[in-house]
Amino acid sequence: MKSSVFNMFMFTVLLSLCALSATAYSAELKEDVKFIDLDGNESMLSDYKGKWVIVNLWATWCPPCLVEIPDLIMFHEEHKDKNAIVIGVNYEDIAISKVKRFAKEQMINFPIVRFEGKMDGINSPFGRVYGLPATYMVAPDGQVVAARTGMVDQKMLENFMNKYTEMNAVEEVKSTEKITGKHADKGKKEEE
Numbered sequence: 001m002k003s004s005v006f007n008m009f010m011f012t013v014l015l016s017l018c019a020l021s022a023t024a025y026s027a028e029l030k031e032d033v034k035f036i037d038l039d040g041n042e043s044m045l046s047d048y049k050g051k052w053v054i055v056n057l058w059a060t061w062c063p064p065c066l067v068e069i070p071d072l073i074m075f076h077e078e079h080k081d082k083n084a085i086v087i088g089v090n091y092e093d094i095a096i097s098k099v100k101r102f103a104k105e106q107m108i109n110f111p112i113v114r115f116e117g118k119m120d121g122i123n124s125p126f127g128r129v130y131g132l133p134a135t136y137m138v139a140p141d142g143q144v145v146a147a148r149t150g151m152v153d154q155k156m157l158e159n160f161m162n163k164y165t166e167m168n169a170v171e172e173v174k175s176t177e178k179i180t181g182k183h184a185d186k187g188k189k190e191e192e
Contacts, residue, residue, distance in 0.1 A: 029144060033125040035087060035113035038096050038103075043113070046142060052084035052161055053138040056152070057129060059092040060102045064151045065133045069106050071153040076110040078154070083140075084161065086110040091119055091132060139164065 033045040033055075045053065056072060058065035076086040088110055090099045103112050115125060122129060126136045130149045137146040137160060145164060 029125065029142075031125075034116040035089070035111075036116055037111060037113050038100050042116075043111075045138065048085055048087075048138075049142050050140050052079070052140060054084060054086045054152075054157060055089060055126065055136040055138065056086060057089045057091040057124060057132055057134040057136075059090065059132050060094065060098065061092070062132045066106075068133055068151040068153065069108065073107065073109050075154040075157050080110075084157075088112045089124075090114055091121075091124070091129070091134075093119060137161075 029045075035043045035045070037043070045055075054072070054075070056068075058069075072086050072088070075084070079085070088103075088108060090112055091114075099112060124134075126134075126144060126147065133149075133151060135148050135152045136144055137157070139145045146160060
């Protein structure tokens with residue numbers, strides 16, 4: 001019974017991972033990612049270690065990007081003081097004043113940045129960009145754990161974070177059991 005419940009749990013986790021990482025490319029980061037906000041201030045991806053970081057590449061001309069903005073706003077508002085932050089990366093070559101105006105009109109409450117250097121429309125520090133919007137999920141340990149080309153919503157992001165956290169907890173228990181040679185169930189039976 002426990003085995004079938006665990007298998008069903010893992011199947012659900014895998015489905016969630018597939019839903020988020022369906023069409024994008026997730027790369028191992030070779031170096032820390034530098035962000036430059038619309039006022040010229042620099043920050044690094046590593047500055048947010050300890051929190052989930054949702055890096056969302058978008059453009060003002062992108063209809064699906066516009067559709068997902070309200071969900072990103074709600075997600076950021078719900079999680080910014082707890083466990084996650086959204087960073088919106090404007091991935092187009094337009095004047096910063098236009099981006100600022102757009103962000104104000106859309107009432108965007110999360111940081112809007114650009115990557116350092118010129119965008120080529122194909123690559124980012126996270127890997128190849130196949131289309132917009134593109135979203136990368138960076139776990140609290142700083143690892144890019146999922147990517148998606150296409151829209152995301154608040155529920156999808158929250159479900160992924162929860163499933164990923166649960167999956168890691170199961171893996172930690174397995175690792176501990178291998179090291180100690182004990183199963184959690186054995187310890188409980190011995191206590192009874």
